[in-house]
Amino acid sequence: MKEILNEHFSGERALFQRNGLRISGTVFGEGESPLKHNAYIELSDCAFDAKYPVWYSEKVKLNNCTIRETAKEGIWYSTEINIYNTLIESAQCFRHSNGISLKNVTFTNGDETLWKCANIRMDGVKVKGDYFAMDCDGMEICGLELSGSNAFDGIKNATIRKSVISGSDCFWNCQNVTIHDSVITGKCFGWNSRNIMLVNCTVESLQGMCFMENLVLKNCKLPNTTLAFEYSDNISVDIKGSIESVKNPAGGLIRAESIGEIIMENENVDVTRTKIVCG
Structure with a gap:
């Protein structure tokens, strides 16, 4: 896998259709769709400000990352998404996605998040927000703290x-x-x-x-x-x-x-x- 370390990306489609990346210490700044149509992506200690950060992608892992409030509609139309030890501040983060694993993840604004998704695993997740997890199919949840x-x-x-x-x-x-x-x-x-x-x-x-x-x-x-x-x-x-x-x-x-x-x-x-x- 190609490694990207301590970079700063902005603008539109910064890493469009790039596969096999290990990204750490990187900020995806102002812009949109930095990871779109990607596969086999591993991110650690990264932050997203850009809108639509992960769309139409598969086999993506995030560890110790932050999806900030400006990173609207974060992970849509994607499969095999694994997220650990991560803070998600934006609403409407997951839609129409399949194969989602969340462990020690905090949603500070989980409004309208996790809609119409399937095959979801959650362990130690904290959520504050209304209309969380609508129309999902196949959920295994343990240790959830939800207010909304x-x-x-x-x-x-x-x-x-x-x-x-x-x-x-x-x-x-x-x-x-x-x-x-x-x-x-x-x-x-x-x-x-x-x-x-x-x-x-x-x-x-x-x-x-x-x-x-x-x-x-x-x-x-x-x-x-x-x-x-x-x-x-x-x-x-x-x-x-x-x-x-x-x-x-x-x-x-x-x-x-x-x-x-x-x-x-x-x-x-x-x-x-x-x-x-x-x-």
């Missing part, structure tokens, strides 16, 4: 472990998602989703888990959770502790130590399809 609304809208085939997620309306319109040993806070968790399982989780939600199908909660806690499970069908819920209120589940089993209020309206649901066990 409307995260994980429309994802499919995901497993999440040991994570803390805060912000309203997360995990809407999802399919085939399993969450282990995690804490989720914010109103309206999980609407319109199906085939969702939570194990050893704590979920705090106003009107959470409504309009869902095939929902399983195993050994979970629901503190400060009100009006839960409205119109959700085929649910199997095992709760440690209490639920403040449950409203009009469409069918299934709910077990809890106590439920503050149970609202079952014959004119809206068939109340015989739901079994509720307290104590």
Whole structure:
């Protein structure tokens, strides 16, 4: 591989269609598309100011790099992207990309980031921003810390472990998602989703888990959770502790130590399809 050390690039398409590069200590300054249509690129201790820094590229590795706020729409239409120990300050960083591995990565402005991507691995990632990870397929996540609304809208085939997620309306319109040993806070968790399982989780939600199908909660806690499970069908819920209120589940089993209020309206649901066990 050809080595590039301590350089400064600016302008448009600085390293267009260059392959087999090992780049370190380099700044991609004012301009756009410095790495476009590239392959087999390794970057370490580099910084990006240029817009659209990595597009239509494959087999790209970044270690200890910074993608600054000006580097808009950072990594799009790319495959086999591995990023470690890196700070990403720009919004909308990933779109339409496949084979993404993120380890010890921090997104300070993760708004509208990681949209319509596939085959994603995240370990020790921190995110602040709204609409993170929309319409992704195939996710393995561990140790995520996320603060922002409307995260994980429309994802499919995901497993999440040991994570803390805060912000309203997360995990809407999802399919085939399993969450282990995690804490989720914010109103309206999980609407319109199906085939969702939570194990050893704590979920705090106003009107959470409504309009869902095939929902399983195993050994979970629901503190400060009100009006839960409205119109959700085929649910199997095992709760440690209490639920403040449950409203009009469409069918299934709910077990809890106590439920503050149970609202079952014959004119809206068939109340015989739901079994509720307290104590």
